[in-house]
Amino acid sequence: MAMITLDLMTAILSLTGLGLILGLGLGLAARVFAVAEEGQVSALLALLPGTNCGQCGFAGCLGAAEALASGRAGPRLCPAGGATLVPLLAKHLGLELEDAGHDEGPRIAVIKESLCTGCCRCLKVCTTDGIVGAAKQIHVVLREACMGCGACAERCPTGAIQLEPMPVSLQHWIWPKPKPELALR
DSSP: OHHHHHHHHHHHHHHHHHHHHHHHHHHHHHHHTOOOOOHHHHHHHHHSOOOOOOTTSSSHHHHHHHHHHHTSSOTTOOTTTHHHHHHHHHHHHTOOOSOOOOOOOOEEEEEOTTTOOOOOHHHHHOTTOOEEOOTTSOOEEOTTTOOOOOHHHHHOSSOOEEEEEOOOOSTTOOOOOOOHHHHTO
């Protein structure tokens, strides 16, 4: 009985020691081999909302920040940031804007039941699984899962899916975006 306890304690101590040594080694390697980020990319990434929704056409907010820094995209690329973000990005990039643009607010996909044929093409392009339905059945958009990217509306052959402003209700009220002068602090 005492031998089992001694063997068990030896195994626990050896695994704990191995974990500590490997953890310290990984921590040291992360510091030694760390890659310095570009200053402008990290500053632009801090301004972007961080939702990584892909509505801008880039792979997340990091891809959008890299595109902004390299000049491949303009300050109006982020629908999630809205019109509040446009002047901040333009100021950081040193660009001047005639107008800030119109912020339509959050939008969600809505399916018109009379036009839906149940072809399931919208299901295949929805990245958030925000559409529920089966073949040859009417589909439904889950309001909480829809991010308003519009990929399903482009793919729908009958035009049954359209993006509409999200109706304001007590359950789905959205906090107003901060004013640009407050975001700079």
